[in-house]
Amino acid sequence: MAGHNRGLGHRGIIATRLLGLALLVLGFGGSCRNLLGDIEVVGGDPPTSIGSVLPVADGGTGLPLSVCERGDAQCRGAALQICMADDSGWITRQACESAALCVVDEATVSGCEEPTCRGGQTSCDGALLRDCNEDLTDWNVVDTCATAAHCDTVLGACTPEACAPGQLRCNEGVLQRCRQDQMDWDLVQTCVSDELCKQTVEACSIEGTDCRGALSCKAPVCDAGAARCDGTALFRCAPGQTEWVLEDTCVSVPLCSALPGSPTLAACLPAVCELGAHRCQVDGTLEICNATQSGYDFVDKCFSGAFCSPTLGAIGCLETACAPGQRRCNGVLVETCNEARDGFAPVGEPCATAALCIATNATDAHCEPPVCIAGEFDCQGNQMVRCNDTRNGFVNQAVCETPALCEAGIGTGICVPPRCAVGQPNCNGAMLQRCNAARNGFQDEQNCGSASQCSSTAAGACTDPCIPGTVRCTGTALEECRSLIEGWRRVETCVTRELCNASQRRCDAPCNLGALQCNGLTMNRCDATRRFSFAQNCNDSNACTTDSCSVQTGCGNPALVCNDNNACTTNSCNSATGCTFPPLVCNDNNSCTADSCDAAAGCAFQPTNGTACAAGVCRDRLCVECDENRDCTDTISCTADSCN
Numbered sequence: 001m002a003g004h005n006r007g008l009g010h011r012g013i014i015a016t017r018l019l020g021l022a023l024l025v026l027g028f029g030g031s032c033r034n035l036l037g038d039i040e041v042v043g044g045d046p047p048t049s050i051g052s053v054l055p056v057a058d059g060g061t062g063l064p065l066s067v068c069e070r071g072d073a074q075c076r077g078a079a080l081q082i083c084m085a086d087d088s089g090w091i092t093r094q095a096c097e098s099a100a101l102c103v104v105d106e107a108t109v110s111g112c113e114e115p116t117c118r119g120g121q122t123s124c125d126g127a128l129l130r131d132c133n134e135d136l137t138d139w140n141v142v143d144t145c146a147t148a149a150h151c152d153t154v155l156g157a158c159t160p161e162a163c164a165p166g167q168l169r170c171n172e173g174v175l176q177r178c179r180q181d182q183m184d185w186d187l188v189q190t191c192v193s194d195e196l197c198k199q200t201v202e203a204c205s206i207e208g209t210d211c212r213g214a215l216s217c218k219a220p221v222c223d224a225g226a227a228r229c230d231g232t233a234l235f236r237c238a239p240g241q242t243e244w245v246l247e248d249t250c251v252s253v254p255l256c257s258a259l260p261g262s263p264t265l266a267a268c269l270p271a272v273c274e275l276g277a278h279r280c281q282v283d284g285t286l287e288i289c290n291a292t293q294s295g296y297d298f299v300d301k302c303f304s305g306a307f308c309s310p311t312l313g314a315i316g317c318l319e320t321a322c323a324p325g326q327r328r329c330n331g332v333l334v335e336t337c338n339e340a341r342d343g344f345a346p347v348g349e350p351c352a353t354a355a356l357c358i359a360t361n362a363t364d365a366h367c368e369p370p371v372c373i374a375g376e377f378d379c380q381g382n383q384m385v386r387c388n389d390t391r392n393g394f395v396n397q398a399v400c401e402t403p404a405l406c407e408a409g410i411g412t413g414i415c416v417p418p419r420c421a422v423g424q425p426n427c428n429g430a431m432l433q434r435c436n437a438a439r440n441g442f443q444d445e446q447n448c449g450s451a452s453q454c455s456s457t458a459a460g461a462c463t464d465p466c467i468p469g470t471v472r473c474t475g476t477a478l479e480e481c482r483s484l485i486e487g488w489r490r491v492e493t494c495v496t497r498e499l500c501n502a503s504q505r506r507c508d509a510p511c512n513l514g515a516l517q518c519n520g521l522t523m524n525r526c527d528a529t530r531r532f533s534f535a536q537n538c539n540d541s542n543a544c545t546t547d548s549c550s551v552q553t554g555c556g557n558p559a560l561v562c563n564d565n566n567a568c569t570t571n572s573c574n575s576a577t578g579c580t581f582p583p584l585v586c587n588d589n590n591s592c593t594a595d596s597c598d599a600a601a602g603c604a605f606q607p608t609n610g611t612a613c614a615a616g617v618c619r620d621r622l623c624v625e626c627d628e629n630r631d632c633t634d635t636i637s638c639t640a641d642s643c644n
Contacts, residue, residue: 073110075102076412080112092267094225095414097239100135114224119419120426121194123172124151129158129451131428142429143451148184156427156456166212168204170197175217191217195240218242227266229256234268239417248398252292269294271389274355278315279331280308286317306343311359327359327365334365351373357392368392375412379406384413404438416440425460427451430487432462447487449474473500478507498529518549543578567602592618 068083078099081090096102096112097639104110117132130139145151145158150157153169163178171373173194176185191197196218204211220241227236234256235244250256250268273289284304287296302308302317311328322337332351335344348380351357352366359365372387382403385394400406400415407414407557409553420435426442431452438627448454448462466481476497479488494500494507501508508529517524517532525535539547548556562571562579586595593605613623
């Protein structure tokens, strides 16, 4: 019995153990031969592609070996396979979106789990920007945005500005609207899938559409994992439930099997026989492959199997059983006329298929070696081919988007869904990537330095593109662009971000915190950036002071000393013009003195004795009157004494 392949999943899982019940409901009980016809048995037991059957060698007994039990399931990579109803081999019923999503558990159900996310999808958990992992089972955190409103699932990046009020976005299938305060997102509605949510947002972008009020998600077109047949066309519900997509074209309408109530149990069944092929039953019934290749129709009833001939050129009921030495092909058996000439006996091992049993004439019937192995797939460019049911060649199975998306081998033939469109941008953290030509992954294009600087919009770009050889500053880091892939690499770490000098390709030397610097009369101080910035202008705009700047004491503005060393001037200072020295006015307002000034001694006032004055005559700096009683004799013989 198949063991546990992955943790239990319940979303979109269809129990493979329902196969037997579904066959009974459709009227195919007991054996799958009624559904598939006579399935030819060959060696090997690897799993197969969707709708292909891989039986097992029977050792010539004509009965299929039991290699599995009805209801068993297994995963071959991303292919979910179930045991055929006759226990003779495996048939692939569904290709899961990744190998990790293929679940087999004998205790519960087996099937394809719905992916948590899809390749290239981004989401936001608050301010955490995330992208989908390779297995499509979980999210990887790639960046932390400033706030939840800065996390953009459309761009797949942290944006420098918050979302616009009323802006719509899809976040893991949840339709959200940016709040008026631009701090977070409000829930509008939870959609069935992220794809349906995106269709809703796209519809709102159509001119004239008002989505400001109540808004409803687009309804799903189909059920997750559902399949349906339209003639020979097998359709399956697309991921996201947005449309039906053609999965395969069956050989005929009856061979397109979509079982009601079991959407994952749907596929193109292999043709039971080749058009026009005949076979004989043991009881002598001659049959022919029907027009739909889903089984055999009655042709005639011979006397016994010995008188029934399916061989080309002699098809029908024979009058005599056989002639000596006669050989024929009967299905996969090479037969020869027995000694009693009343029938045929098998010769050697059965052929791999009935078509490989070749009867060139009545005495020559032999097995041709098979061209390919049952269940073998091959890729011819992007054309996937499958070993046909007769094993004598290959038939086209499907056309894949690119050769790299064609995965083929023994038991495996799958066109892997493209992960992206050619040239589609993607941000993997700080690395800007583009979808490769094979469409099976992204290749690195440019290292943007940080996830917030990588934009995966339609054009795809780094907000600060890396040009080899250029230098930039990121915080305190001086960085150089080494190459587009290696991106920015740290050259030097500056003491502060302000000291990072990209134009000079260096970190400037730091100053000592608090230190002073004089630039003329401008005093600068070393601030927290460890650079000198303006602190004070030492020029006080006063001409009566002496301005100075000292790194030891700071600004100085002592009073200017105005002295011209001339006692005949007055020392003074004007704040606008500076020192002034107006002449000193020497006047004692005494008519009996002579006023004068000496540069060294200053003002002098010499008495003018004997000179006339208003009252009379000057004597000892005084103006006195003359009278008869006053002695005007100066006792000097050389003067003429008089009194006036």
